[in-house]
Amino acid sequence: MAIEAFLEALDQLAQAAQRTFEAATDDESLEAARIEFLGAKNGRLKTVQKGLGAVPGPDKRAAGQRFNEVRDLIQNALQNAKERIQAGSSGESASDPRFDPTLPGWTRRMGRQHPIAQSIAELVDIMGRLGFSLEDGPEIEDERHNFDALNIPSDHPARDPLENFYISGGDSQVLRLLRSQTSTVQIRVMENRKPPIRIIALGRVYRPDTADPTHYPMFHQMEGLLVDRHVTMADLKETLRLFANCYLGTDVQVRFRPSFFPFTEPSVEVDFFWNDRWLEFGGAGMVDPNVLRAVGFDPDEVTGFAFGLGVERLCMRRFGITDIRDLYTNDVRFLRQF
Ligand code: DAH
Numbered sequence: 001m002a003i004e005a006f007l008e009a010l011d012q013l014a015q016a017a018q019r020t021f022e023a024a025t026d027d028e029s030l031e032a033a034r035i036e037f038l039g040a041k042n043g044r045l046k047t048v049q050k051g052l053g054a055v056p057g058p059d060k061r062a063a064g065q066r067f068n069e070v071r072d073l074i075q076n077a078l079q080n081a082k083e084r085i086q087a088g089s090s091g092e093s094a095s096d097p098r099f100d101p102t103l104p105g106w107t108r109r110m111g112r113q114h115p116i117a118q119s120i121a122e123l124v125d126i127m128g129r130l131g132f133s134l135e136d137g138p139e140i141e142d143e144r145h146n147f148d149a150l151n152i153p154s155d156h157p158a159r160d161p162l163e164n165f166y167i168s169g170g171d172s173q174v175l176r177l178l179r180s181q182t183s184t185v186q187i188r189v190m191e192n193r194k195p196p197i198r199i200i201a202l203g204r205v206y207r208p209d210t211a212d213p214t215h216y217p218m219f220h221q222m223e224g225l226l227v228d229r230h231v232t233m234a235d236l237k238e239t240l241r242l243f244a245n246c247y248l249g250t251d252v253q254v255r256f257r258p259s260f261f262p263f264t265e266p267s268v269e270v271d272f273f274w275n276d277r278w279l280e281f282g283g284a285g286m287v288d289p290n291v292l293r294a295v296g297f298d299p300d301e302v303t304g305f306a307f308g309l310g311v312e313r314l315c316m317r318r319f320g321i322t323d324i325r326d327l328y329t330n331d332v333r334f335l336r337q338f
Helices: 003-023 027-038 044-054 057-089 115-129 183-192 233-247 288-292 313-319
Strands: 134-135 139-142 176-178 197-206 216-226 254-259 266-273 275-289 305-309
Touching: 003 027, 003 044, 003 057, 003 115, 027 044, 027 057, 044 176, 044 197, 044 313, 115 134, 115 197, 115 216, 115 313, 134 183, 139 233, 183 197, 183 288, 183 305, 197 305, 216 233, 216 313, 233 254, 233 266, 233 275, 233 305, 254 275, 266 305, 305 313
Parallel strands: 134 197
Antiparallel strands: 139 176, 197 216, 216 305, 254 266, 266 275, 275 305
16 A cells, blocks of 8 residues: 555544544544544554555655554544533533623632621730730639629529529539629639739620610620729729720710629729710729628728620620621621621
């Protein structure tokens, strides 16, 4: 066989194979094309290859080279067709009418912290700069820490089952409840440490309130406690003023109204003036001598101040949120704003 005839046969084969593979539309037609051209026994490539033996010696090398090229070309055509058919079935081919390249892609959004978490981080930071370290306490408490040691009498309305989430069951004789205030942490810290003490506690508290724009059965408090020699009401006032100026702005004024809490004497209610209004943010006072005694401190040696502020209130004022329930509905369209 003259080399010209052999090369001619190869060219025709290449063209035919290319056309056939391009025309294949599914796995079956592709497999039929593969067998037709690349079949190991009677494939057309094999048939043409047989002619190679008849090409005269000096031309064999060139013929063999061309043969290899055509073989690669046909194998590539098979591979391309295979990929095209696979992509087509997953709808991603640009030639597939179901594929719309003008559709927007998936955008990734950065996550962000919940406004309460953001507030807590900032409160910890501000109070840290004022020298207060962060302390933690359990959310399931006993009566001693939630009431007794805080000088709350056994017949006090704050102990009413309607005001608290008491926990039934359990094997111990101790009555437990979800803490109703972070003042519990004051006791836990004083039980384990000697003055000077300068701490805050930030965490969840629970009361069976019906949810409305300003109430929720779970909320957060920031408790502060400072116990040392010669601590006075002036220290308390200055600390809260500095805090309010740092967190809410330098134009915020602080007002104390006389009040009563069993664990402080005297006690005050703390208001911040902001946006033309006085708003109550929590309670404070000088630590009651009975509380100091309950943890083994001598009230003649040390005095202290304490305060408890509503974190939701601070956060809502800060971010302009008007309904506490929005903080806990977990609607990301709302939460994303902060
Ligand atoms: N524990 C009080 C409450 O939940 C708030 C409070 C008032 C905390 C006076 C204090 C304080 O530390 O001194 O209503």
